[in-house]
Amino acid sequence: MSGGGASTRPAVLITGANRGLGLEFARQYAAAGWRVLATCRDPISATALQEIAAAWEAVSIHALDVTDGEQLARLARELGTLAIDLLILNSAWLGPQAGQRMGELDATLFERSFAANATGPVSVAEAFLPHVERSAQKKIVFLGSAAGAIGVLRPPVNLYAYRASKAALHLLARALSIDLAPRGIRVGLVNPGLADTRGLLALGPDEAPPPDLAPVLQLVRAGVIEMITAEAAVTGMIGVIDALGPATVGQFLNYDGAVIPW
Template sequence: MSTVLILGASRGIGLEFTRQYVAQGWTVFATCRTEADRIRLRDLGAQTFRLDVMRLEDLAGLAWQLDGERLDLAIVNAGVFGPRDSTLAKSPGDEEFDQVMRTNVLPAMRMVPVLAPLLKPAAGTLAFVSSRMGSITEASGSYGMLYRVSKAAVNMVAKLAHADYGATGIRVVSLHPGWVRTDMGGPNADVAVDESIRGMRRVLADVPAHPGGGFYDFRGQALPW
């Protein structure tokens, strides 16, 4: 049986990853912040862990609880968009900057050395839920600047994790889920969450077509960094 850890599983993309991997018979370790979410995830069949990714002590506690586990897959998913009107003409305030970067980037950095030993025995996959908005090559305007900068940084963390740990057998990938109808994506987004997750699961399962060190969308297309 395979085991997946999903960081940020309370709603949206993380919740749907949980549903689909449970339905596939995987052991799912799912993190969330509230008791209500913990109960919902438990009732879905996941093993639950409390984690606010902005809290160093929560990250340390999770590392301690997972010590000795063997993971086939870890998905770093928790994220925030931050101010929608962030552009070069309207740069973020200190608090907005801290919240987005400390949610999207710092935990990604901190979790790599925690997750690598858990993934190594099964030559597992470490996946970062990034965004096409983090592609430097494709950047065409500064709308959502803070979010874009944070996801470009997540992509760099993914590349560095691949550089440092790829040779140990761990596959590290960055994923773009599409523009997905979740609280973050909003009701006008063009991809349903179950379709996005089915697509990303196919990418994650097809190692030869999607090797480590790559950035892939939910349809399996390679994206430029």
């Protein structure tokens, strides 16, 4: 990853940087010498992010709910003519399992998922387009999900609203990659793999996971699916982002660089 000194450091803006993969992105880019604009819904309660900001002078924290158009416009105005080399649209809302299974579908969960996971991230990309365009690296990266890839859909089929909103995001990312290429802006779409953002890998054999996550942990423990650490997922994705160029723009790429079918 290319970093730099105070005057030359590239800048990254990250959504949902208070926990999970967003927090890890903030940590790794800060450690690499980047200017990090870490956004989250509630900066006051973002204690882990505040610790990173206290440790690295080039990290600033900004309030941003990606579904709040007024807040988004205000932040874009506040950042003025700042150049943003890399925009990471990381935030997402998974929602509860209940209401996302056939037989009990809750339409309001679809509305909330699409706002948080599809239209919200694209609105953020649109609002910061001038900042990205005036930067050296000119990259916009969306966090997709294999859960929203139609080509790899397997049972058990659940999380209907989340899956549909991610499939919509994938289409939007692909469309943007084509739309913005003539302006020199590189749009990427990455999948983190199944990354442990809830401390499941640290649970002892007798410790119970949250009920929603018990089926996943069972499959991980049985060796059916692989779960990686948040640190490994983010390190892998940063490698993919570093390599984002004409050959990989607009593809759906796993954290290890493998192409995922749409």
